[in-house]
Amino acid sequence: MTYSVTEPSDRQKWIAGFLVIGYALITLMPLLWIIATGFKSPADAIAYPPKVLFEPTLEGYVNLFTTRTRVTEETLASLGEPTTWYDRIVRQYDMIIAGPSRYGERFLNSVIIGFGSTFLSVFLGTIAAYAFSRFRVPLKDDLLFFILSTRMMPPIAVAIPIFLMFRQLGLNDTHAGMILLYTAVNLSLSVWLIHGFIEEIPIEYEEAALIDGYTRFQAFYKVVLPQAATGIASTAIFCLIFAWNEYAFAVLLTSGTAQTAPPFIPTIIGVGGQDWPAVAAGATIFLVPVMVFTILLRKHLLRGITFGAVRK
Amino acid sequence: MVTSTLERAAEATPPGAARRIKGLSDRAIAWIFVAPSIFLLLAVNIFPLIWTINLSFTNFKANRNREVEYIGLRNYERILTDADTWATMQATAHFLFWTIAVQVLIGFTLAYLINKKFKGNDMWTTIIVLPMMLSPAVVGNFWTFLYQPQIGLFNYVVAFFTGADASSFSMIGEVALAPWAIVIVDTWMWTPFVMLICLAGLRSIPESIYEAAECDRASKWRQFWTITIPMVLPFLMLAVLFRGIENFKMFDLVVQLTGGGPGNTTTLTSIDLKREAFEKWRTGYASAYAVILFVTVFGLASIYVKALNKVKER
Numbered sequence A: 001m002t003y004s005v006t007e008p009s010d011r012q013k014w015i016a017g018f019l020v021i022g023y024a025l026i027t028l029m030p031l032l033w034i035i036a037t038g039f040k041s042p043a044d045a046i047a048y049p050p051k052v053l054f055e056p057t058l059e060g061y062v063n064l065f066t067t068r069t070r071v072t073e074e075t076l077a078s079l080g081e082p083t084t085w086y087d088r089i090v091r092q093y094d095m096i097i098a099g100p101s102r103y104g105e106r107f108l109n110s111v112i113i114g115f116g117s118t119f120l121s122v123f124l125g126t127i128a129a130y131a132f133s134r135f136r137v138p139l140k141d142d143l144l145f146f147i148l149s150t151r152m153m154p155p156i157a158v159a160i161p162i163f164l165m166f167r168q169l170g171l172n173d174t175h176a177g178m179i180l181l182y183t184a185v186n187l188s189l190s191v192w193l194i195h196g197f198i199e200e201i202p203i204e205y206e207e208a209a210l211i212d213g214y215t216r217f218q219a220f221y222k223v224v225l226p227q228a229a230t231g232i233a234s235t236a237i238f239c240l241i242f243a244w245n246e247y248a249f250a251v252l253l254t255s256g257t258a259q260t261a262p263p264f265i266p267t268i269i270g271v272g273g274q275d276w277p278a279v280a281a282g283a284t285i286f287l288v289p290v291m292v293f294t295i296l297l298r299k300h301l302l303r304g305i306t307f308g309a310v311r312k
Numbered sequence B: 001m002v003t004s005t006l007e008r009a010a011e012a013t014p015p016g017a018a019r020r021i022k023g024l025s026d027r028a029i030a031w032i033f034v035a036p037s038i039f040l041l042l043a044v045n046i047f048p049l050i051w052t053i054n055l056s057f058t059n060f061k062a063n064r065n066r067e068v069e070y071i072g073l074r075n076y077e078r079i080l081t082d083a084d085t086w087a088t089m090q091a092t093a094h095f096l097f098w099t100i101a102v103q104v105l106i107g108f109t110l111a112y113l114i115n116k117k118f119k120g121n122d123m124w125t126t127i128i129v130l131p132m133m134l135s136p137a138v139v140g141n142f143w144t145f146l147y148q149p150q151i152g153l154f155n156y157v158v159a160f161f162t163g164a165d166a167s168s169f170s171m172i173g174e175v176a177l178a179p180w181a182i183v184i185v186d187t188w189m190w191t192p193f194v195m196l197i198c199l200a201g202l203r204s205i206p207e208s209i210y211e212a213a214e215c216d217r218a219s220k221w222r223q224f225w226t227i228t229i230p231m232v233l234p235f236l237m238l239a240v241l242f243r244g245i246e247n248f249k250m251f252d253l254v255v256q257l258t259g260g261g262p263g264n265t266t267t268l269t270s271i272d273l274k275r276e277a278f279e280k281w282r283t284g285y286a287s288a289y290a291v292i293l294f295v296t297v298f299g300l301a302s303i304y305v306k307a308l309n310k311v312k313e314r
Helices: A010-038 A059-065 A073-078 A085-091 A103-134 A140-149 A155-169 A175-199 A203-211 A216-245 A248-253 A261-267 A276-297 A301-305 B002-012 B015-020 B026-055 B074-081 B083-114 B121-133 B136-146 B153-162 B178-203 B207-215 B220-248 B252-257 B269-278 B283-313
Strands: A066-070 A095-100
Touching: A010 A059, A010 A276, A010 B083, A010 B121, A010 B136, A010 B153, A010 B178, A059 A066, A059 A085, A059 A103, A059 A276, A066 A085, A085 A095, A103 A140, A103 A175, A103 A216, A103 A261, A103 A276, A103 B026, A140 A175, A140 B026, A155 A175, A155 A248, A155 B026, A155 B269, A155 B283, A175 A216, A175 A248, A175 A301, A175 B026, A203 A216, A216 A276, A216 A301, A216 B026, A216 B136, A248 A261, A248 B269, A261 A276, A261 B136, A276 A301, A276 B121, A276 B136, A301 B178, B026 B283, B074 B283, B083 B121, B083 B178, B083 B220, B083 B269, B121 B178, B136 B153, B136 B178, B136 B252, B178 B220, B178 B252, B207 B220, B220 B283, B252 B269, B269 B283
Parallel strands: none
Antiparallel strands: A066 A095
16 A cells, blocks of 8 residues: 555544444434334333333334224124234224224325326426537526526425415315426426536537437437436435425325325324324334435435535 | 527527437427426416515415405515514524534534545445435424433433433423424434535545645644635535525424424424414415515525635635
């Protein structure tokens, strides 16, 4: 190894590593706590001192996906032995499963609205970014800045007229309305990020293709798209995560049919307050996919969160 | 406005290029590709903005069907002379100042340490980043559980290290503590953002500068203040800009954590606006409020961007 004045000494590396890992472990605690609480019984969840070691149970998950009613002991006895593991869990509390809860629907809404708006915003963003990058668009910088500035507005401030507009158009509490709204909100991100990715592709490739007799469209989808594929894919994940996490519009504009998971999870209640194991179970199912995506995205993370302003 | 811009876009594309290739001309493609995005943004952002400005001069209430009257600047006057508005602004300022200050301090320190390139630094960086990507509403809701007196993990840990009684304080229930409770959770979530940007800044500094300084026998301390800090500063300022705008808009996390309480201690502007617009249904008044917020964000952001560009030029 060559000697370098800027290479930190081993001792410095040790201290730095120790401090960073310490911080990482602290920061990870709340997340691990969410996952652990999902597997606790209600009694363990609110035990003092907080329990690190406990007997894992799927009660939280059963409660998350079902609605239950309390029955008298005679009724319970008349039902005979529970046949499934989830029945067994519920019967301990003199209850029976009355039906599925709303969680499944809300989760599905999140999936539909998330994927729908991601597809649309990435599609529109890609073609707009291509045009901005490859054609001489006058006022290009102004238009790009206008697109970015739409992201600066507080969602609540825009929500008032959107609420009135949606009410007029019958879009309140519909999947179509939410997809359209999230598409518009994510457009700034997708145009800016994909514009940056396309700018990095040398224009000579397309020129060569055009000379070879490709049309613009062919050059676009046979030359540019494959080259920008990784960038577009990571942009899509950022859009998906945003739509997935969005709360302000969802809580104001949806209440039933199109409600997504974020406004729903905090409303999961049990007997006497929030049913923390069920809330934690719902949060775990909702958050873990994002954690996986974050790990997959780590190379493009910085670029995504700064709208392409910082590229590593 | 759109049409003229797009037409100029089409005209600017040299006709030679358009004729040279088969299929649609370049100007037509530019047209087709940009128009849908601009149209959607006009419909979902600019049109509502104009509508908001219009509503802000009225006494409209969205839950009633009465005659709408134009009342001039009365809404603005009421908002700006209302003591509650200023209390809200103060709560927002407190939140903004402390989250940015703490996040810059911790975020920069972490980036500096990670840049020592110890073994496995990539993996730990990814772990630190996780909270930032999660749903603020869902996470905020769970933090109320961590903040519970007695059974909450946060209270337990604080009690463990300070010897205080875990049930003697409630982070989100006490007027003195609630503003700090939201600062803590926001810091937990968003410090990684500042850290990542600082890290990019640190990695952009060429080694040769340090080598030259070493030749000149500059101390490490001096190198830090005359090379590292000035070179990272534009990045740091960008991070502050992003955090500033985001936290000025802050809604989901704090609504779930404290709901603006106790009393009005953590009622940030967005929360106040939501109450006016969707609980009290004072639509006209809330629209004026929204306009004031726009102007504030855009005003502060553009002043800041000017300062940022000055730093970059140096």
